[in-house]
Amino acid sequence: MRFESIALHNFMRYKGENRIEFSCEEGKNVTVILGDNTVGKTTVAQAFRWCLYGAVLTERGKRQEDYQLLNSDTLELMNADSRAKVWVELVAIDEEKRYAIRREIVYTRAFPSLMAEEFQKKLTMHISDICSSQPLVEVEERKVDELINELFPRNLSHYFLFDGERWSDIAINGVRENIKDSVHILTGLSAYQAAMKHLKDMGSYSVISKFKKKITGSGNLYDSLASECQKCERAIQSCQKEIRNIEVNISNYKKKCQEVQEYLEANRNTEALQKQYRDLGTLKKAQEERCASEHRMLVNEFSDKAYMAFAGPMVQAAMELVKAVAGERRDIPHMRQATIDYIMKGGRCICGAKLSPGTKEWERLLEQKNYLPPADIGSLLGEFERTAFRWKNRVEDFPEEAQEMASQIDGCVKEYEETCNEYVMLGQRLDAHIDFAEHRNRLRRYQVGIQELGSQKGQMQGKAQSYQRQKQHLEEEMKGLEARNEENRRWRERLELAEALYKKLSQDFTMEEKKVFKELNGQIQNNFRRMFNAKEKKIELSEKYDIQMYYKTEVGYREEKNLSEGEKIARNFAFIVTIMEYSKKRKAEKNAGAMQENDTLPIVLDSPFSKLGDENIRLIAKALPEVSEQVIIFMLKKDWGYTGLDEYVGKAYYIEKEAEKSYATIRKAEGR
Amino acid sequence: MASFEFFKKEFEFRGKHARMAGELWIQNDYGRTYFRRLIDLYITAAVIGFRVDRKAKADYAPNESKSIFPEQMIGAKEDLDFIMQMIMILENSGKMAPEESVKKAFRGVETQEEFEYYRDLFHSYVRGGVEELYERLILRSPELDEGVYDGKTANVMALLERFGDFSGVSPASC
Numbered sequence: 001m002r003f004e005s006i007a008l009h010n011f012m013r014y015k016g017e018n019r020i021e022f023s024c025e026e027g028k029n030v031t032v033i034l035g036d037n038t039v040g041k042t043t044v045a046q047a048f049r050w051c052l053y054g055a056v057l058t059e060r061g062k063r064q065e066d067y068q069l070l071n072s073d074t075l076e077l078m079n080a081d082s083r084a085k086v087w088v089e090l091v092a093i094d095e096e097k098r099y100a101i102r103r104e105i106v107y108t109r110a111f112p113s114l115m116a117e118e119f120q121k122k123l124t125m126h127i128s129d130i131c132s133s134q135p136l137v138e139v140e141e142r143k144v145d146e147l148i149n150e151l152f153p154r155n156l157s158h159y160f161l162f163d164g165e166r167w168s169d170i171a172i173n174g175v176r177e178n179i180k181d182s183v184h185i186l187t188g189l190s191a192y193q194a195a196m197k198h199l200k201d202m203g204s205y206s207v208i209s210k211f212k213k214k215i216t217g218s219g220n221l222y223d224s225l226a227s228e229c230q231k232c233e234r235a236i237q238s239c240q241k242e243i244r245n246i247e248v249n250i251s252n253y254k255k256k257c258q259e260v261q262e263y264l265e266a267n268r269n270t271e272a273l274q275k276q277y278r279d280l281g282t283l284k285k286a287q288e289e290r291c292a293s294e295h296r297m298l299v300n301e302f303s304d305k306a307y308m309a310f311a312g313p314m315v316q317a318a319m320e321l322v323k324a325v326a327g328e329r330r331d332i333p334h335m336r337q338a339t340i341d342y343i344m345k346g347g348r349c350i351c352g353a354k355l356s357p358g359t360k361e362w363e364r365l366l367e368q369k370n371y372l373p374p375a376d377i378g379s380l381l382g383e384f385e386r387t388a389f390r391w392k393n394r395v396e397d398f399p400e401e402a403q404e405m406a407s408q409i410d411g412c413v414k415e416y417e418e419t420c421n422e423y424v425m426l427g428q429r430l431d432a433h434i435d436f437a438e439h440r441n442r443l444r445r446y447q448v449g450i451q452e453l454g455s456q457k458g459q460m461q462g463k464a465q466s467y468q469r470q471k472q473h474l475e476e477e478m479k480g481l482e483a484r485n486e487e488n489r490r491w492r493e494r495l496e497l498a499e500a501l502y503k504k505l506s507q508d509f510t511m512e513e514k515k516v517f518k519e520l521n522g523q524i525q526n527n528f529r530r531m532f533n534a535k536e537k538k539i540e541l542s543e544k545y546d547i548q549m550y551y552k553t554e555v556g557y558r559e560e561k562n563l564s565e566g567e568k569i570a571r572n573f574a575f576i577v578t579i580m581e582y583s584k585k586r587k588a589e590k591n592a593g594a595m596q597e598n599d600t601l602p603i604v605l606d607s608p609f610s611k612l613g614d615e616n617i618r619l620i621a622k623a624l625p626e627v628s629e630q631v632i633i634f635m636l637k638k639d640w641g642y643t644g645l646d647e648y649v650g651k652a653y654y655i656e657k658e659a660e661k662s663y664a665t666i667r668k669a670e671g672r
Numbered sequence: 673m674a675s676f677e678f679f680k681k682e683f684e685f686r687g688k689h690a691r692m693a694g695e696l697w698i699q700n701d702y703g704r705t706y707f708r709r710l711i712d713l714y715i716t717a718a719v720i721g722f723r724v725d726r727k728a729k730a731d732y733a734p735n736e737s738k739s740i741f742p743e744q745m746i747g748a749k750e751d752l753d754f755i756m757q758m759i760m761i762l763e764n765s766g767k768m769a770p771e772e773s774v775k776k777a778f779r780g781v782e783t784q785e786e787f788e789y790y791r792d793l794f795h796s797y798v799r800g801g802v803e804e805l806y807e808r809l810i811l812r813s814p815e816l817d818e819g820v821y822d823g824k825t826a827n828v829m830a831l832l833e834r835f836g837d838f839s840g841v842s843p844a845s846c
């Protein structure tokens with residue numbers, strides 16, 4: 001399947017009609033549409049999606065209604081009575097037929113506001129034979145959607161309409177949900193599922209159930225057995241419904257368990273960091289106390305001695321004056337005249353000599369008395385001198401001591417500040433409030449929940465089996481009581497045939513699914529290695545078809561959940577290429593006898609490489625023309641050189657937008 | 673000085689001087705305070721005020737006052753008397769004969785009027801000293817090349833560098 005052309009009329013950024021014809025040449029199956037950022041490349045990519053499915057790809061947080069499809073320039077020129085059409089026509093061809101799909105909306109303007117209102121919608125499809133000159137056949141309107149979905153399955157649209165800028169965003173949830181379905185459709189497994197559903201899996205509406213009801217019996221006992229059998233059937237269905245519910249709950253719990261385990265795993269280092277953080281906190285506190293202690297020492301010394309040191313020049317000046325006044329010192333320190341009077345009154349000197357008027361000792365004491373206060377200030381002067389000397393002695397080493405203390409303080413403060421900085425930085429790295437205990441409790445709760453649900457599921461399965469056995473027993477009994485007529489015999493044969501068919505389909509489905517999964521998984525790994533030259537990482541499909549990426553470690557591969565944008569795109573590309581290759585291979589197998597060309601979906605890529613490195617762009621680009629019959633790429637001019645796709649290009653276009661105009665135009669590149 | 677003794681009563685920092693004293697002395701916060709006790713600030717401020725000849729009148733801005741209780745005063749009386757004696761000697765040396773100024777300093781004041789005069793003189797130096805210390809310890813931002821990393825310590829060291837000087841006083845001179 002290839003796209004032949006697309007025509008846009010008044011679609012979003014494109015005013016009037018713009019047309020692109022795509023290269024369908026073998027060997028030159030690439031069409032490139034180049035343009036700068038924001039000129040309207042994505043709009044053309046959106047036009048594909050809108051034409052096929054009536055919806056554009058929305059950005060996160062936006063709804064379909066938020067996108068105005070009618071070109072704003074056209075809307076501005078409308079009045080209250082005028083109408084304007086928006087349409088996109090897509091022409092696709094396969095080996096035999098040409099399909100022209102056209103989606104159209106007629107708008108009115110909610111004048112005077114600049115709002116477009118839908119007036120009429122239309123979707124048409126014309127089919128014609130490529131080889132014959134037969135006229136076009138119009139497909140019935142109600143069947144157009146169905147046919148489009150057959151030709152371009154919507155749930156595969158994420159793969160063949162690939163939006164590099166947005167796909168990685170929606171890849172996890174958007175793609176995970178339908179990967180399995182997509183694979184089943186592509187591989188034909190969905191047909192098995194549909195057949196199995198029709199035969200048995202849709203309960204009382206299924207073929208087998210209907211056939212059973214056709215078989216009749218006679219007598220009250222038969223009727224009673226039939227009624228019992230129906231009850232059993234209802235009980236079995238109820239049990240199966242319950243089992244499905246339990247399975248959903250178990251799956252949810254497992255998912256939550258996995259999330260918590262991943263969280264704990266990711267934060268395993270955090271616990272070590274928290275210990276480091278606590279230790280650093282203790283060290284910080286100790287250093288803070290040491291700083292305070294050093295400060296205290298300096299404050300004490302400063303309080304005790306600074307004033308004495310500051311008073312130095314005062315003391316010196318006062319001393320000079322005092323010395324000038326007092327002359328030679330003759331006093332006895334701390335002695336006053338009253339002291340001499342006391343000694344003389346006692347009649348005996350301190351040295352033991354007897355004191356009496358007229359003796360030498362008596363005269364000496366009288367003389368000394370003259371130099372003592374209060375009659376003389378000489379003694380006070382002496383005290384002043386001694387205090388001055390004491391002060392001097394006390395502060396003699398003070399400058400050195402103070403310097404030493406200042407150095408100590410500096411050392412402490414620096415260490416403390418370094419620790420503080422480290423502490424803050426570590427604090428930022430850590431969410432100090434992470435409560436691992438709470439997470440572990442949650443994990444335990446989920447694990448207990450899984451156990452309980454597992455046991456419930458077991459009970460329920462036992463119950464279902466018991467009903468099943470009961471039902472089989474009843475059916476045996478009923479068989480014995482069936483009316484022995486031709487009608488019943490025929491229904492019985494049909495029933496047995498349907499059951500045998502169901503059994504065979506079921507076996508084949510299981511086998512085929514395993515085979516498909518194995519093949520896809522092998523292929524996706526090969527493609528990832530080939531396209532990304534990946535040696536240190538690999539991707540794998542899980543049983544649920546999640547695409548998981550693994551990093552090589554010393555102890556084998558470890559799953560990595562936090563992928564970069566580039567890695568997500570790389571992963572998804574590997575998947576797309578794998579799917580496309582697989583689909584091609586399957587069709588080749590089918591058509592092996594008929595020697596027909598294989599039909600695959602074209603790939604339309606919007607800015608696929610914007611988040612990839614040059615080397616990866618080259619590797620991916622090289623793989624694309626090989627896996628698809630047709631490749632249509634919208635990309636930045638500047639990235640084109642890295643693709644190395646020039647030799648495959650059949651047609652090239654430029655999207656341009658003049659600065660003064662609000663709409664874009666498409667121009668075919670010369671020489672292509 | 674028998675009948676009129678200084679430094680036996682409470683002293684109160686008031687107004688802006690109380691605010692400044694509150695920043696220079698923060699009780700039990702050795703990381704921020706410069707003085708262990710308020711009396712230490714009082715003594716140091718008296719010396720600094722006299723050294724830079726900075727007197728300041730009492731201020732009555734509505735700040736909570738800060739008091740030094742009599743027992744603390746009496747505990748430091750010996751050093752305070754010594755400073756007062758020096759102030760009296762040096763303050764009067766230009767106004768009267770050196771012998772007179774020294775005798776005045778050692779015999780002490782003899783009238784209420786004299787007592788109040790010298791007490792107020794001392795306190796005006798204390799307030800002036802508080803202002804000077806506030807500027808040099810609180811308002812000053814140390815330069816990077818002072819060789820001391822911690823800002824508070826750098827200011828202390830700069831103050832010691834500026835005013836700490838006992839080189840002229842030698843045992844021989846005492």
